[in-house]
Amino acid sequence: MYVLLVYDIREKRVGKMLKLCRRYLNWIQNSVFEGEISEVKLKELLLKAESFLDLNEDSVLVFKSRSQQWLEKEVLGQERSRLGDFL
Amino acid sequence: MYVLLVYDIREKRVGKMLKLCRRYLNWIQNSVFEGEISEVKLKELLLKAESFLDLNEDSVLVFKSRSQQWLEKEVLGQERSRLGDFL
Known part of the structure; x- marks a missing residue:
């Protein structure tokens, strides 16, 4: 499935968190990731995140869609994924 | 249509930007908004945003879906919309 993950931590x-998410998804903006991922791998990612996040202060939103086709993306300004390759 | 808007500015x-987006959508996390909006209203929002953003430095991602049903949302931690009511 296709997911969009946004965190505010x-x-x-x-x-x-950045390092963890980049192992599973593509970085497209400061705190935003997207990509194809299985339900199992997503669970793994979220469990690892929970192990070090403080959920009273931090939040992570995950939007799941069976297919990326269902989402149309519009970008104002630059996507950051290019930049991500150098960090 | 249902949209998810994420900015990094x-x-x-x-x-x-926060003030502008809150006139059109619901605030759910630091720089994340969601909501039902028409194509025309979304265009209006983005035009207004472009008038004061610097698109060399700032970026805005908009994910559109014909219906929110197509997206399943999972939240770790807290959604911020409650907090938004007091700001």
Whole structure:
């Protein structure tokens, strides 16, 4: 399935979260990832995230769609995925 | 249609963008909005945003879906929309 993951977490945990998410999904904006992922792999990602996030302060939203075709994307400005390759 | 809007913009323009987006959509996380909106209203929102954003530095992603039913949402931590009511 196709997912869109957006997080809003405390600065001190951002590096860890970014690194984790990039192992599973494509980075498209500051705190936004997208990609094809299985239900099992997504669960794995979220469990790992929960292990270090503080869910009173942090939040992660995941939007799932059976197919990316169902979502049309419009971009103003630049997508960051290019930049991501150098970090 | 249902849209999900995510922005990553310079701090000095965040207040203006937040205020603009809240006139059209529901705030669900730091820089994330969702809601039902017409194509015309969305265009209006994006034109207004473009008038003050610097698209070399800022980016706005809009994901459109004909119906919210096509997207399943999973939340870790808290959705911010409640908080938004007080700001």
